[in-house]
Amino acid sequence: MTSTGAPTLDLQRIGLRYGRGPEVLCDVDLTLPQGSFTFLTGASGAGKSSLLKLAYLSLKPSRGLIHLFGQDVSTLKSSELQVLRRRVGVVLQDFRLIDHLSVWENVALPLRVAGRTRSDYIPDVNELLNWVGLGHRRNALPPTLSGGEKQRCAIARAVIAKPDLLIADEPTGNVDPEIGARLLRLFAEMNRMGATVLIATHDLGLIENVSARTIHLQDGRLSGGRVPANKSGRTT
Amino acid sequence: MIEPLATQQPLLPSRPEQGRALLVVLTVMAFLAALALMFANGADRLSDRWTAQLTQSSTVQLLISSEAQRETQTIATRDILRAAIPEARLTLLSREQSAALIQPWLGDGTLPPDLPIPGVIRIDSEIKLPIETLERQFSEASLKTVIDDHSRFSGQLKQTVGRLVLLGIGLVALIGLAATAVSMFATRAGLAAQRDIIHVLVQAGATDGFIAWLFVGQAARRGLVGAALGAGFAVFVWIFISVGPGQGSVGWRGIMDGFTDGVALILLCTAFAVICAIAAGWSSLRQLRDERRRA
Ligand SMILES: Nc1ncnc2c1ncn2[C@@H]1O[C@H](COP(=O)(O)OP(=O)(O)O)[C@@H](O)[C@H]1O
Ligand SMILES: [Mg+2]
Secondary structure, three states, X not given: OOOOOOOOEEEEEEXXXXXXXXXXXXXXXXXXXXXXXXXXXXXXXXXXXXXXXXXXXXXXXXXXXXXXXOEEHHHOOHHHHHHHHOOEEXXXXXXXXXXXXXXXXXXXXXXXXXXXXXXXXXXXXXXXXXXXXOHHHOOOOHHHXXXXXXXXXXXXXXXXXXXXXXXXXXXXXXXXXXXXXXXXXXXXXXXXXXXXXXXXXXXXXXXHOOOOEEEEEEOOEEEOOOOOOOOOOOOO | OOOXXXXXXXXXXXXXXXXXXXXXXXXXXHHHHHHHHHHHHHHHHHHHHHHHHHHHEEEEEEOOOOHHHHHHHHHHHHHHHHHHOXXXXXXXXXXXXXXXHHHHHHOOOOOOOOOOOOEXXXXXXXXXXXXXXXXXXXXXXXXXXXXXXXXXXXXXXXXXXXXXXXXXXHHHHXXXXXXXXXXXXXXXXXXXXXXXXXXXXXXXXXOHHHHHHHHHHHHHHHHHHHHHHHHHHHHHHHHHHHOOOOOOOOOHHHHOOHHHHHHHHHHHHHHHHHHHHHHHHHHHHHHHHHHHHXX
């Protein structure tokens, strides 16, 4: 499966266009070593979300190579891709919670999809919900949650299966700075436990709080995508 | 506070409006299928009863050469029958009774007194007549006879009922085909309506099989409920028709058989649900694959 020591994510000369439009991403090279913590910055419309979509296998690039956990994703069958996707936790700006499922069921979803036994994961889900401060809301339906609660629910769902790669798109976009800082601590905690973290943000204040590698997208081109071998980018 | 959810919530939302409309369609189809099935079963049973009764009674027509010979020839015929099938009950019809039998063919006028009306002997017998032996013996005794064991009639009846049964089975098969199409259509609509949820599931690592299984479960449940309702209505209608006159072995009630019909209906309901489930599974797998190819 994963060759040990291979980067968690490796993008080579990636080009991406939507339909017949112009290239949104152009010759992007990016390596995320195992256990690294990386911020992706860039103005609105620079292509951050598009780059993340490639990373969490929601889009196929128009050209270039993607290696996830050491595997060339273009050669994998759909069932093999699903095994990789289970190792990636994603938090999106619009949260993508399932409205008819309770907070508890939303958070438990990745475990259920992976075929885990329900009785085995009930304590894990309860514990995580308490940790993100949603213990008292576990039977609530997403439409009744506040923005911040929705986000914590989405984050809990992203981390419940202890993903090897955690991707977040503007996670602090619509929460107050207090909660933003708390979220960042959660990501840092996940990173300390071994997860590779990639966060897209245009919130420069967020970046100042953590000493981590920062890469920058401008006009579809990425700067700082390659790291020197001695610098893992892990948070300190 | 409610303890978290001992039973897990279904991943696909129940869409009450669409679900109800679909359930009505499935119920009506199952109702028609159940009626067609009971109809085919009943027709088959009825023809069995009729032919069984017909073959128990036969007639021998004796074409007498003249009225003067009626008595001797009738007795000769009876003796041959009695010797060949001793266990049969023989009834000799009088000239008047025989004339009454052929009246429909001759019209209503009074018959000329010297017209040689054929003699008729009715035979009631559990066993089948040895027709060839009888015919040989009659001709050896120079008796002109026509033996009618109703086999031609019952043959025709069997053929007609056979076609009715085939028609019933054809109807059931057609309804099964329609149920397949309806289930596939509903699954496609469901996949389109739940696109957002499917995306979340895919991102969480759900395989095509996992997602298709959700639709299979939904379709099977819906198919089973629709089939049970439809079959229930059909049974109700059947029983309703059965109330009132029509008793007796070839009456309306004679063509019912609670146990066999019950088993057939349970099999029908099961088949209905299975068909819906297979159609849903097949079409969702195909749809998911096609969408991935387009992406
Ligand atoms: N689904 C899409 N179809 C067409 N164009 C898109 C789509 N998504 C994004 N784009 C375009 O790609 C560019 C980059 O978008 P995006 O990746 O969302 O940037 P960012 O996340 O940095 O704001 C924008 O010009 C946007 O209009
Ligand atoms: Mg974006």
